[in-house]
Amino acid sequence: MPDTLTKQVVEVGYGGNERLMMNMGPQHPSSHGVFRMILTLEGETVVAVDAVIGYLHRCHEKLGETLTYVQYPSIASKTDYVAAMTSELAYVSAVETIAKVEVPKRAQYLRVIAAELQRIASHCLWLGTWCLDMGGALGGGATVFLYCIREREMVLDRFEELTGARLLYGFHQVGGTRYDIPPGWDTKVRETVDFIERRIDEYEAMLERNTFFVVRTRGVGVISRELAQDVGVSGPLIRGSGVNYDVRRAEPYSSYGDFDFVVPVETAGDCYARYRVRMVEFRQSIRIVRQALDGLPEGPISSRPGVKSVGQVRVPKGEGYARVEGARGEVGCYIVSDGGPKPYRMKWRGASFSNLAVLPHIVPGHKVADVVAIMGSVDPVFGEVDR
Amino acid sequence: MTLPPVAWYTLEAFIVLNAIILLVTYVTLLERKFAARMQSRIGPYYVGRPHGWLQPIADALKLMIKEDIVPAAADRGVYNLAPIVFLVPCMLIFATIPFAPELGVADLNIGVLFFLAVSSLEIVGLFMGGWGSNNKYALLSAMRAVNQIISYDLPFVFAALVPVLLAGSLQMSAIVTAQEGLWFVFYPLIGQLAFLAYLVATLAAENRVPFDILEAESELVAGFRVEYSGMKFALIQLAEYAHMLGTSFLGALLFLGGWLGPGPAWLGPLWFLGKAVLIFLLVTWVRWSFVRIRVDQILAISWKLLLPATIVLLLATGLVVATRGAGGP
Structure with missing residues (x-):
């Protein structure tokens, strides 16, 4: 030594x-x-x-340039692995923009159902881990965490029935979806969301009536409206800071215009505001899922049925950008095509990456304990930050 | 055959010490099962069926045979001594607790004072551990520990003094005898408030959530014991749970009437144990349902709320005793 x-x-x-x-x-x-x-x-x-970021860098964008349009969607889920459905959707939407592919109505609705269920699952994990940060693995936080994981499991079970996978799905494909819903699945989904809706009431009662939770989150990590817009945060963060911005509303994709839902906005900008935004989003996602199941049209699930080989989907020369509202904010995918079976260049806009940039602005001045509370309320997923 | 007093006390201490260690090990199992039920889990199950009754033994064995790691930059002397300095006061507090009339190591006439004085000594071992580890997390945690325990020892002592005033004695058996008519927790208003203050201060003194800022594994990883492993870690755990159990026993004794209860006299120790476990479960219940609060908020609660409240309570108790006389209502 x-x-x-x-x-x-x-x-x-x-x-x-x-x-x-x-x-x-x-x-x-x-x-x-x-x-x-x-x-x-x-x-x-x-x-x-x-x-300091970059510990999980996997050259994901370069990898995207080596895989064909048929292969990549299932890999796209590995950017934001907690909400895998949304990144897949962003990728296929970008490709569809370039190729001007029409997506059948049924596929659009299925995409919405998947995306909203995914948002519920992702927010479940966020609430659990955030409380775990504040309450400790040997305290009340762990209790909330286990409750949330229990509910998330139910959604993952539905995804398993739909796609055969629980975390990284490969559900979307260029032109539609890969799988149609199995028989009886819609009833099960309805039961699941009913159950989760009741549970959300329980969480709110458990947390909002808990003074300790409130004093830990109120006035902590305030992001002002100006700061939120300057840094370019999105999702629950910007809506918690008083900006009414949601891609589903601002630029409806995949038939989001058909559904009736509320975009929650809070003006305080603190951790508690972000918490409230996400809790309302839970309920709105459940509303959208119900509406989509009610109005699910008949018809094909893909405009490109029966893809035989991985190189079969060809996209004309051009470039396209598509953005979707992920659980963490705006997920964008930019693709340049040279007419071949693979993209010439692709670039992700990770919501977590942009949201994380706000940390150095809001953390100084807080106590160490607040750092983890703020960190949890930002809800980053590092697969998406480092890519 | 008569034993010399020294040998007699040694034997008694040996028996109590082992009984406490066994009890503490099984209290951990109780807490784990209780927490598991709260969290819709099952908890320990497979090590010793039914319901994992061998789990504490397995845990202890595992910790004993684990490699003992001393960090290269640690202050070896302080680091190695800390668990023992931490453990001794936590075990010593059981010396004055009578488990039934005439059943205990030493029923001192200043029993409560001894308990309070010795139990606040644990901070020395805690700080030694945090300092000696030479780890930034541990150091921050040790600083927090000093802050918190100094802040909460005062309300703890004041809350514990309310029954002492009511009974008019510092001797534990006398306090229990004074409760024969009415347990102090049922004493109108004063009793309930004092019990509540006692519970809150207990939570803080035991470093349980929501006051577990010294452990704070999501901020400081594991606080002052982050560098400890193996047997030393086991000693620290043992000390923490022994302290918890000790304060539960004291609470049962001061407020819930100790071994008093219906039934024959030999049921006394069981009543006492049951009441202590009840307080322990109450504390555990709080622990597993709250989130942790911040260090400045913890200090604010103590200095701005709990301390003035307990002082006022103590004054009020003094007035009551002065007008109605000590020794029950």
């Missing part, structure tokens, strides 16, 4: 004015994947935060 190592002593001032550098991550119980924050502390107060 080198002698210098044993004599190394951490110097900390008793007055709390000397600064302490502390690493949070990449391996840390609340790092939500592999995120590293280098915190500069004065006592318990954070004075600066340095966010």
